[in-house]
Amino acid sequence: xxxxxxxxxxxxxxxxxxxxxxxxxxxxxxxxxxxxxxxxxxxxxxxxxxxxxxxxxxxxxxxxxxxxxxxxxxxxxxxxxxxxxxxxxxxxxxxxxxxxxxxxxxxxxxxxxxxxxxxxxxxxxxxxxxxxxxxxxxxxxxxxxxxxxxxxxxxxxxxxxxxxxxxxxxxxxxxxxxxxxxxxxxxxxxxxxxxxxxxxxx
Amino acid sequence: xxxxxxxxxxxxxxxxxxxxxxxxxxxxxxxxxxxxxxxxxxxxxxxxxxxxxxxxxxxxxxxxxxxxxxxxxxxxxxxxxxxxxxxxxxxxxxxxxxxxxxxxxxxxxxxxxxxxxxxxxxxxxxxxxxxxxxxxxxxxxxxxxxxxxxxxxxxxxxxxxxxxxxxxxxxxxxxxxxxxxxxxxxxxxxxxxxxxxxxxxx
DNA sequence: AGTCATTTCGACGATATAGTCAATATGAAA
DNA sequence: TTTCATATTGACTATATCGTCGAAATGACT
Numbered sequence: 181x182x183x184x185x186x187x188x189x190x191x192x193x194x195x196x197x198x199x200x201x202x203x204x205x206x207x208x209x210x211x212x213x214x215x216x217x218x219x220x221x222x223x224x225x226x227x228x229x230x231x232x233x234x235x236x237x238x239x240x241x242x243x244x245x246x247x248x249x250x251x252x253x254x255x256x257x258x259x260x261x262x263x264x265x266x267x268x269x270x271x272x273x274x275x276x277x278x279x280x281x282x283x284x285x286x287x288x289x290x291x292x293x294x295x296x297x298x299x300x301x302x303x304x305x306x307x308x309x310x311x312x313x314x315x316x317x318x319x320x321x322x323x324x325x326x327x328x329x330x331x332x333x334x335x336x337x338x339x340x341x342x343x344x345x346x347x348x349x350x351x352x353x354x355x356x357x358x359x360x361x362x363x364x365x366x367x368x369x370x371x372x373x374x375x376x377x378x379x380x381x382x
Numbered sequence: 383x384x385x386x387x388x389x390x391x392x393x394x395x396x397x398x399x400x401x402x403x404x405x406x407x408x409x410x411x412x413x414x415x416x417x418x419x420x421x422x423x424x425x426x427x428x429x430x431x432x433x434x435x436x437x438x439x440x441x442x443x444x445x446x447x448x449x450x451x452x453x454x455x456x457x458x459x460x461x462x463x464x465x466x467x468x469x470x471x472x473x474x475x476x477x478x479x480x481x482x483x484x485x486x487x488x489x490x491x492x493x494x495x496x497x498x499x500x501x502x503x504x505x506x507x508x509x510x511x512x513x514x515x516x517x518x519x520x521x522x523x524x525x526x527x528x529x530x531x532x533x534x535x536x537x538x539x540x541x542x543x544x545x546x547x548x549x550x551x552x553x554x555x556x557x558x559x560x561x562x563x564x565x566x567x568x569x570x571x572x573x574x575x576x577x578x579x580x581x582x583x584x
Numbered sequence: 585a586g587t588c589a590t591t592t593c594g595a596c597g598a599t600a601t602a603g604t605c606a607a608t609a610t611g612a613a614a
Numbered sequence: 615t616t617t618c619a620t621a622t623t624g625a626c627t628a629t630a631t632c633g634t635c636g637a638a639a640t641g642a643c644t
Contacts, residue, residue, distance in 0.1 A: 196610085196621070216505075218420030221601065232623045237603065239621095302504055303418075330569060334556060338548040339569050346544025347537070354536060367532060367541050371573035398591070398640085423631065434593045439633065585644100592639070599632075609622065614615100 201239050203229045205253065208246045213292040217247065217303050251304045254296055258311070261286050272321040273328075273374050277365055280344060284361040287348045294348050301345055312337055322374065329373020336372050343368045403441050405431045407455065410448045415494040419449065419505050453506045456498055460513070463488050474523040475530075475576050479567055482546060486563040489550045496550050503547055514539055524576065531575020538574050545570045 207229035211220055222243055226233045240246045262279045269275045287294035300307040319336045322328050330336045347364045350356075409431035413422055424445055428435045442448045464481045471477045489496035502509040521538045524530050532538045549566045552558075 200621080216420075218418070222603085223601070233602090234604080234624065235622055242602080329572075330565065332559060332562075332565065334552060335549070335559075335562065335565060335569070338552045339545050339566070339573075342544035342546070342548025343541050343573065344544070345548065346540040350536060350540045357534060357537075360534075360537065363532065363534065363537060364541070367537070367573040367575075370531075370575065371541075371545065371569040373569075373572065402591080424633085425631070435632090436594065436634080437592050440591070444633085587642105587644080589642100590640080593637085595636100596634080597632105598634100600630085602627100602629075604627080605623105605625095607623085607625105610618105610620085612617100612619100614617075 197239075200229075200231065200235065203231065204236060204239055204246065205249055209250050209253070209296065210292075212247065212250055212299060213295040217299060220247065247304075248306075250296075251300050251307050254293075254300055255307055255310055257293070258283070258297075271327075272318040272325070273369070276315070276318050276322070276340070277369065280340070280365050280368060281361045283344065284347060284351070284364060287351050288356045288360070291352060294352055298345065298349055298352065301341075312341065315340060319372075327374050330371075339371045340368055343371065399441075402431075402433065402437065405433065406438060406441055406448065407451055411452050411455070411498065412494075414449065414452055414501060415497040419501060422449065449506075450508075452498075453502050453509050456495075456502055457509055457512055459495070460485070460499075473529075474520040474527070475571070478517070478520050478524070478542070479571065482542070482567050482570060483563045485546065486549060486553070486566060489553050490558045490562070493554060496554055500547065500551055500554065503543075513543065517542060521574075529576050532573075541573045542570055545573065 204225060208220070208225050211224060211228055220243055222236050223233055225243070225246065226236045229236075236246075240249075261282050266275050266278055269278065283297075287297065301311070315337050316333055319328070319333050319340075323331060323333060323336070328336065330339065343364060347360070351360070406427060410422070410427050413426060413430055422445055424438050425435055427445070427448065428438045431438075438448075442451075463484050468477050468480055471480065485499075489499065503513070517539050518535055521530070521535050521542075525533060525535060525538070530538065532541065545566060549562070553562070
């Protein structure tokens with residue numbers, strides 16, 4: 181009786197629904213990477229996705245819910261950029277360095293992503309917090325191992341995040357010089373008092 | 383004929399007009415220091431200033447013009463914080479250090495000001511550019527004198543501005559530990575490769 | 585007290601955006 | 615081909631904010 185109906189319902193909806201949902205997220209991501217978040221309107225998203233406004237509301241409660249999902253997706257993409265080899269490294273400074281460089285390189289090669297990161301870091305507490313928390317874990321370890329001059333973990337995080345974010349902004353406004361990522365990394369390591377020789381011994 | 387009218391006109395208007403204008407700017411400043419710039423509405427400003435909406439439009443073309451003036455005023459207050467003794471210093475690094483510390487101290491003692499600075503740095507190109515340009519002048523000199531490891535002036539500016547801005551943000555979200563400004567300064571100097579002993583000789 | 589340039593007021597029309605909903609379309613399964 | 619759960623549409627209402635304008639208030643000067 182009801183059984184068949186439920187099965188049908190579940191089966192039919194999935195793919196179509198998921199596709200449209202993804203379309204909207206994609207459109208929202210694109211628009212967010214372009215202008216300021218305040219200018220993100222339901223109509224603009226719907227039009228960019230080639231859908232009617234009502235369809236948007238069938239998939240999301242409101243713009244906030246969409247932005248939240250975009251932010252979440254960005255966070256995951258962030259992890260993708262950083263994770264592959266990172267967990268193999270035993271030294272927390274090495275992990276930080278890897279993440280720092282990787283995300284700058286990604287920003288250079290994908291300015292849309294960079295724009296989104298900068299945008300989100302400014303306006304989405306969740307995103308900023310997540311980045312901060314990850315960093316803080318590494319830094320606490322580094323401090324404990326006596327690998328850093330800076331003793332206040334919060335300050336250390338501010339320094340690293342500050343340099344990273346501002347250099348990323350710079351990438352969006354100027355052409356990135358060849359050695360940018362490595363030079364920025366060296367400066368960041370000096371700042372927290374973890375300067376190391378350039379050649380990482382094997 | 384017209385002479386008397388013109389004189390009257392000029393004389394009468396001044397004070398009253400200036401006072402109301404200032405009221406509006408003050409209200410706008412307060413609101414900007416509170417929430418995001420997108421939420422700044424003409425009605426909100428008018429109400430906060432205790433005036434009718436029409437009065438706002440008698441003094442400003444639109445919100446943008448108000449925000450622009452607030453930004454300009456902030457820029458001037460910024461100079462006030464920095465200027466008094468700065469020009470007496472011959473060493474560019476000393477000048478940078480002075481400005482860096484002063485503005486962090488100001489942020490600690492006046493969080494409204496800090497909020498405004500952070501806000502403006504993010505959304506007002508003019509403000510960000512002005513800060514950048516001032517810094518770049520000093521940095522170019524420091525590089526020329528061989529006082530810095532970092533050679534790319536743009537990168538040096540990004541590093542200093544990045545740390546400064548992020549530490550300022552930190553001040554707004556956490557309680558500033560006692561030695562914050564000086565520790566942040568030391569980190570910043572290390573970052574650009576201009577570490578100096580703590581005691582500035584006379 | 586009267587004059588008049590200037591300033592202030594708030595109602596008003598215009599516009600933009602949010603969110604709703606009844607009607608319609610879609611397409612897999614029977 | 616028909617059925618029907620699900621998805622899509624766009625017109626509609628509600629609301630927020632903008633910017634305008636004629637009328638009223640202000641207050642320095644006569």
